[in-house]
Amino acid sequence: MKKNDVINLIKTLKNTYPDATCSLDFNEPYQLVIAVMLSAQCTDERVNLTTPILFKRYPTLKDLANCNINELEEIIHPCGFYKNKAKNARACANKLLSDFNGVVPQTMEELITLPGVGRKSANVILLEAFGIATGIAVDTHAKRVSNRIGLSNEKEPEKIEQDLLKIIPQEYLKDVNHLFVWHGRKTCMARNPNCEKCTVKSFCKEYISKKA
Numbered sequence: 001m002k003k004n005d006v007i008n009l010i011k012t013l014k015n016t017y018p019d020a021t022c023s024l025d026f027n028e029p030y031q032l033v034i035a036v037m038l039s040a041q042c043t044d045e046r047v048n049l050t051t052p053i054l055f056k057r058y059p060t061l062k063d064l065a066n067c068n069i070n071e072l073e074e075i076i077h078p079c080g081f082y083k084n085k086a087k088n089a090r091a092c093a094n095k096l097l098s099d100f101n102g103v104v105p106q107t108m109e110e111l112i113t114l115p116g117v118g119r120k121s122a123n124v125i126l127l128e129a130f131g132i133a134t135g136i137a138v139d140t141h142a143k144r145v146s147n148r149i150g151l152s153n154e155k156e157p158e159k160i161e162q163d164l165l166k167i168i169p170q171e172y173l174k175d176v177n178h179l180f181v182w183h184g185r186k187t188c189m190a191r192n193p194n195c196e197k198c199t200v201k202s203f204c205k206e207y208i209s210k211k212a
Contacts, residue, residue, distance in 0.1 A: 007169065012199050012200050013179040038085055145180045183200075
């Protein structure tokens, strides 16, 4: 796809989803780190029901770092994979305190050293907590949308991200993170995508091939 087409695609999605933003609630950067961790294979709505309870019980990073692991597991149980998430959340809090003086770092290289934080999560944290957009968080929605439209034929999130970064201008990176998620949730669903009402079907390789 040509760069002008990519820009028009993004502009059309912006008009379609003018309210597209991050769905996770947080007050402090470290709270977003934990919320993103909990959101893995869990809905943002479920996470937003859990984090108020979590941060009321552990109001500071130090409280979380020193928490009882069994109690933490019980609190985050509704988010799924609670044992692994609890282990990573507490370890992450400890590393933030020991290596970063309790301050969430603002670089990809440092963020991915935190337990439970991969590249996708780090991209979300950088954008939502600090307004830094140097990459694209490729979740299941972004992967599906990118593959169907024809922006990338890759299957691995990091390879898809690299394909997207080659064709999407820097000034649109902040928008793409949200727009692809919203489009994937509301229109380009995994099952029964609403192609006829899709505002970007004229750009979509899969839709065009079906109509050919």
